[in-house]
Amino acid sequence: MKFGILVNEGPFTHQASDSAYLFAKAAIAKGHEVTRVFFYHDAVNNSNKHSAPQSDDRNLVKLWSELGTEHGVDLVVCVAAALRRGITDDLLAEGFNISGLGQLIEVGIEADRLVTFGD
């Protein structure tokens, strides 16, 4: 089955990004495909490569990057939300790309299921 995932919150502040990541991993482990994760609202902050949590804490930016590159998941950061919040191309961690809101509707159309994680 093809999954699309919508994440609405930044890393750390809310559990949404953690839950979305664990859901994506579990789906892939079961043989499903996660075609795209769309980062909207504060979730654009998930792409900030300078994020440096304490060494005994999880690093969500890195985890998303790895998921994206290892499993071909398209990690899309919404351009309008990113502009407002100061997330520029220079800040993007590996695997993330900035694109338009149309990418969210598109994955809603093309995926079998769209699952949202937010606050």
Add this chain to the structure above:
Amino acid sequence: MKFGILVNEGPFTHQASDSAYLFAKAAIAKGHEVTRVFFYHDAVNNSNKHSAPQSDDRNLVKLWSELGTEHGVDLVVCVAAALRRGITDDLLAEGFNISGLGQLIEVGIEADRLVTFGD
């Protein structure tokens, strides 16, 4: 009277930063002093100089910078919260500085009132 202000949320996503800014401006207009604004949790994102909201929207990062430089308000971004969220010295808009949580307790001790704005 001396005010300290604690802001807990980033710009745009929650109204907290707007309310804190308007409160600070009103306090200064009434002849009070705002000694320090402490940016904790996601509020560290208020300092990101790349924030580029639409032209007909307010630019909170710029508004805080101006308030800081024009009225000598100390704009402190919490170092621990900033590290987690990828806010580095390179990203800081004018007037902001990164420092420790002790600066929050200190303003709580030294100010006549500490007012918190959050989610």
Add this chain to the structure above:
Amino acid sequence: MADDYDDDDDGPEVVKRFMFVNRKAPYGSIYALESLEVVLISAAFDQDVSVVFMDDGVFQIKKGHDTDGINMKNFSKTYRALDGYDVEKLYVEAESLAARGLTEEDLIVDVEVLSSSALSDLMNSQDVVISA
């Protein structure tokens, strides 16, 4: 960066039933505004779009917003522009209105007011539900 709007011609051919559920008050957080931006974009994809206002979401379409005093953009007129984007199916939950002391007269756009039960039926006919 890609263009914010896709051309109609490039869109996939499938038509799905998309429902956008608005449950949050405006201005206190950005969800109302940014969710409206998604609805507008969806119009370019020729899908079957419904927009629901329930719980505090009904306050998004309260008449008479005046944001001068809080230094924020008043986006409430954009709801009236939805019609021009062929987004015509706007629904409000009756129970949410009543609990908040509001009636249809208070709303800036024409909507269909549904009971919880009728709204529940409508939700159960959608392919994609997006809420924030």
Add this chain to the structure above:
Amino acid sequence: MADDYDDDDDGPEVVKRFMFVNRKAPYGSIYALESLEVVLISAAFDQDVSVVFMDDGVFQIKKGHDTDGINMKNFSKTYRALDGYDVEKLYVEAESLAARGLTEEDLIVDVEVLSSSALSDLMNSQDVVISA
């Protein structure tokens, strides 16, 4: 960047009554963890510190957290370390516990359980109240 901890010697001489009010559940959001970090720092300033757990904040000190399955740091043991920082005044609102089906036995630290009314009196004797 300044050091995260200030030396006691540099601190101001005033002693104020600081109350930290925790009303949010742990893990679902970061407020519990980052608020605990503020409490720990406050200990370095020799102030009169109280910590209150009420509403969903009482879940912060529920025994038996095991975060392996959600890939997050389990910080609940840090509440037990507060004592070593001379943060000894921990209060819980009785009404909050009862509504959540919890008793003192469920808590990882020793606390004083207060009625809403007694807690209200305590709040009204503070110089600074910090909540998140």
Add this chain to the structure above:
Amino acid sequence: MSNDIKMLHTVNKSPFERNSLESCLRLAKDGSAVLLIEDAVYGALLNTSVSDQVAARTGNLRVCVLGADLNARGLADKPLIDGVEIVDYGGFVDLACEHDTVQSWL
């Protein structure tokens, strides 16, 4: 208590969505002030499912609401609970000065 101080409580969340106004009203001591800002201004409206809860305390609390937030939400034409005062940002600052401690119910 002998060392009682005067408190200003601020609430910024909708009482239809969250429990913060309810908790504030439970803990706020007679003689304190409560200021409704941001999405909490909905708590000042008459004829809603939470009006009675607020009206029950207006006798022994000073309940204020921020006019800028009321207007933003299009509530200027709506009747408010008896005894609720509208203040502007300057009034918010004055309230903070007049009370010894400000507690925010987030």
Add this chain to the structure above:
Amino acid sequence: MSNDIKMLHTVNKSPFERNSLESCLRLAKDGSAVLLIEDAVYGALLNTSVSDQVAARTGNLRVCVLGADLNARGLADKPLIDGVEIVDYGGFVDLACEHDTVQSWL
């Protein structure tokens, strides 16, 4: 309705703090599934002020709770409402597959 599909509803907020579980239970149609994750897992507990509200729907809704979030919050030793199923992340994925549409109550 003739074109009825099967829905999975997810809720992630504490029912003591917010109204999202209440709204979900009001709108979820008989035969749907509700999955409690993150801070919503508190809604699965027996003997709380919201237990009855949830228990009233377990007869006609499939109510599940994410075990990882229960354990994180130290609730492994607490009795759950009768009929509530514990699932793991794989079970969450299965639920999403078995239902046609997933709605998140945020």
